[in-house]
Amino acid sequence: MNTLKILLGIVVLYIYIHNPLLFFLGGTGSIKILYPLMLLFLCGYYRKYLSMDRDLLYVYLLILFYTFLRSAFGGDPIHLHVAVIALIEVVLLSSILASACIKYKVPLYKILFLTGAVSAVISMCCLLFPLFNYFIKFRLTLISDYLDSVSFRGFGLSDGLTYSYGIALGIIFSYFLEYLKQYKWFILFVPFLLIAIAVNARTGLLIVLTSTLIYLFFHLRRGGGYLLLIILSLYVFSLSGFKFEDDQTEMFVMEFFREVSDSLFGTNLALHSTKDALFNNMAVFPETDIQWIFGRGIGLFLDKSHNTDIGFLLQLNYGGIVYILLLFFMLYQLFKKINNQYLLFVSVAIFIIANVKGDFIINSGGFRLLFLLIVYQFYLLKTEREEISE
Secondary structure, X not given: OHHHHHHHHHHHHHHXXXXXXXXXXXXXXXXXXXXXXXXXXXXXXXXXXXXXOHHHHHHXXXXXXXXXXXXXXXXXXXXXXXXXXXXXXXXXXXXXXXHHHHHOOOOHHHHHHHHHHHHHHHHHHHHHOHHHHHHHHHHHEOOOHHHHHOOOOOOOOOOXXXXXXXXXXXXXXXXXXXXXXXXXXXXXXXXXXXXHHHOOOOHHHHHHHHHHHHHHHHHHHHHHHHHHHHHHHHHHHHOOOOOOOOHHHHHHHHHHHHHHHHHHHOOOOOOOOHHHHHHHHXXXXXXXXXXXXXXXXXXXXXXXXXXOOOHHHHHHHHHHHHHHHHHHHHHHHHHOOOOOHHHHHHHHHHHHHHHHHOOOOOOOHHHHHHHHHHHHHHHHHHHHHHHHHO
16 A cells, blocks of 8 residues: 555656656646545645635735736736646645645655656666657647757656756755754665756756755754765766767766856856856846836747746746736745755755746746655645644
C-alpha cells in the first residue's frame, strides 16, 4: 500500500510540475487530468485547509478581477484565461495536494526527490538514446516549433523544457540541501539532475549555485560534510568521460559557464552574452504615464517590435505598476508562511532569478512547485500545532 501511494504520488507530482502536452490528450496539458480532484472540496476536511490559504485566495481573486478589467478595457483576453488557470492550478490544486498528503500521510519530500530523480533519468535517457528522445518529442508529446527546429536542447518530458523545467529541478535541488540528512540517497542523482538542467534551461544552474551559497551561509557546520559528498560525486562523474551526442549541446552547456566567468571575473570567453541580451536588447519599458500605471494590456514575449523575455518587464508592460503591486502582495502573503530562514531566503532568490529570465508568476511549473511546497510546510506546521493543543 505504501509503495502504491509513493508511485501514485510520483505520477501526480510529475504531472503537476511538468505538465507534458501528451498526444493522446490532444496536446492538452496533462495537468488537466488533476482537475477532478477539486471535487474533494465538497469534503469539509479539504475546505478547512483551503481556508488557511484564504489570504492567498483573496489576492488571486484580486489579480483575476484586475485582469478582467484590463481585458475589458482593451487588454489581450489571453491573460484573463491565464489568471483563471492560475487560480485553479496554483491555489486550488496545491491546497488539495498538500492537504491530501497530510491526510493520507504521504511523504511529500520523499516523493519530491523521487520525482526529481525520475525527471533526471528521463532527460539522461533522451540525451543518451536518440530513438528514445525522438519517441518522447515526436510520438508521445506535442512540442513547440522552437524545439522542433533544434536538436541540441530540449531533452525530457515537460511542456517547459526551455524554461520552467530547469527552474523546477533547481527548486528540487535547493530543497534537497535542507533535507539531505534524511534523503542522502539523492546525492547519486545530483549529477544527472544538473545535466538535465544544463541541457534544457541553464537558468536552473543559477538557482543551484545560489541555493548552495545560501545553504553554506546558514548550515556550514551542519551540512558541510554532506555538501562535500555532493561535490565529490560531481567530480567522480566528471572523470567518467561523459560526451554529448551533439557537439552543439556541449557548446550550449559550456557557453553558460563562459558567460558566468565573463560576468564574475571580467573574462571574454563567451560567444554571446545572455546578460546583454536581457538587460540591453530586451529592456522594454512602458512608453506613457498611463502605460506605467495600467500597462499596455498585451504580452510582449512574442511581440516582434517590443520583444522581451524578462518576467518583471513582461508583467509591468502587461498590467503596469498596479499589476506588479498585486503580484508582489501575493508573494508577500506566500513567503510569510515560511518558518525556515534558509527556505525563505532561497524562495526569494528563486523568484528573483526565475522572474528575470522568464514569466515565472503567476503560473509556471516552477512557481506551482514552489507554491505547493510552501503551502504544504505551512499546513504541516498548523496541523502539528493543533494536535499538540489537543
